[in-house]
Amino acid sequence: MRRAGPLTYRGSSIPNTTTDQRLLDQRGPTDWVHTDPWRVLRIQSEFVEGFGLLSELPSAVSVFGSARIRPGNRYYDLGVEMGAKLAQAGYATITGGGPGIMEAANKGAQKAGGLSVGLGIELPFEQTLNDYIDMGMTFRYFFVRKTMFVKYSQAFVVLPGGFGTLDELFESSTLVQTNKVTRFPIVLVGTEFWGGLRDWIRDSLLENGLIKPHDMELVQVVDDTDEVVDIIRKSHLDIARQHQESEQHPGPEQ
Numbered sequence: 001m002r003r004a005g006p007l008t009y010r011g012s013s014i015p016n017t018t019t020d021q022r023l024l025d026q027r028g029p030t031d032w033v034h035t036d037p038w039r040v041l042r043i044q045s046e047f048v049e050g051f052g053l054l055s056e057l058p059s060a061v062s063v064f065g066s067a068r069i070r071p072g073n074r075y076y077d078l079g080v081e082m083g084a085k086l087a088q089a090g091y092a093t094i095t096g097g098g099p100g101i102m103e104a105a106n107k108g109a110q111k112a113g114g115l116s117v118g119l120g121i122e123l124p125f126e127q128t129l130n131d132y133i134d135m136g137m138t139f140r141y142f143f144v145r146k147t148m149f150v151k152y153s154q155a156f157v158v159l160p161g162g163f164g165t166l167d168e169l170f171e172s173s174t175l176v177q178t179n180k181v182t183r184f185p186i187v188l189v190g191t192e193f194w195g196g197l198r199d200w201i202r203d204s205l206l207e208n209g210l211i212k213p214h215d216m217e218l219v220q221v222v223d224d225t226d227e228v229v230d231i232i233r234k235s236h237l238d239i240a241r242q243h244q245e246s247e248q249h250p251g252p253e254q
């Protein structure tokens with residue numbers, strides 16, 4: 001009789017090698033490493049690692065913005081200030097873990113004694129997480145990383161940036177617009193930078209009936225980092241109040 005894990009073999013059914021021998025003695029073909037079923041497992045493991053790292057994170061805010069802005073630029077300083085204000089208000093700061101505004105927000109958060117998180121992305125060129133990160137992970141897949149930003153933050157704050165930043169802004173706006181996430185403030189910081197986009201959304205999208213009038217409220221544009229924190233706090237309090245009310249007056253079981 002031979003046991004192989006949960007399996008039992010007897011007589012001529014007993015294999016002449018063990019599972020461990022088959023695993024360890026030979027490599028076999030390798031082309032499966034480049035197939036989609038194998039990638040699915042890698043994607044799964046990325047979700048597992050991400051959820052494992054972030055599931056016990058305190059209240060947090062994702063801060064997005066340019067990878068190209070350097071120290072000395074006024075928007076870099078704005079990023080540092082934003083991270084610090086979020087830390088002082090008790091929020092962890094999550095960024096894309098890279099240079100520029102991401103580094104600035106992480107720096108501000110860390111220096112103000114807050115929790116600074118970086119969710120980096122593997123890129124075709126070598127890049128490490130910036131130096132101001134307390135907890136970090138580098139993702140292979142953009143879409144897995146994006147899930148983490150939304151799942152583990154209470155709000156998105158968007159500073160000036162290029163295509164990457166716009167992608168993050170419009171993806172989050174679509175998630176709120178389609179009710180995939182609810183009660184999720186998206187705040188653009190810098191009216192001089194973002195004002196033109198807001199006007200274009202109103203004059204082109206709203207004017208042509210491509211969005212509804214209330215969609216204009218999905219994204220707020222402000223200058224003052226204290227105002228950003230107020231918007232986030234207020235939304236947080238509204239959510240807490242609604243939770244309390246639904247506990248006191250529970251609806252029908254679902």
Ligand SMILES: C/C(=C\CNc1ncnc2c1ncn2[C@@H]1O[C@H](COP(=O)(O)O)[C@@H](O)[C@H]1O)CO
Nearest residue numbers: 064065066067068096098121161162163164165
């Ligand atoms: C281009 C340079 C570095 C790129 N490194 C990045 N690291 C991490 N995250 C990134 C990077 N580039 C883009 N992102 C994500 O998009 C947003 C910034 O993109 P933008 O096009 O610069 O606006 C940012 O929020 C990240 O999540 C130069 O060294």
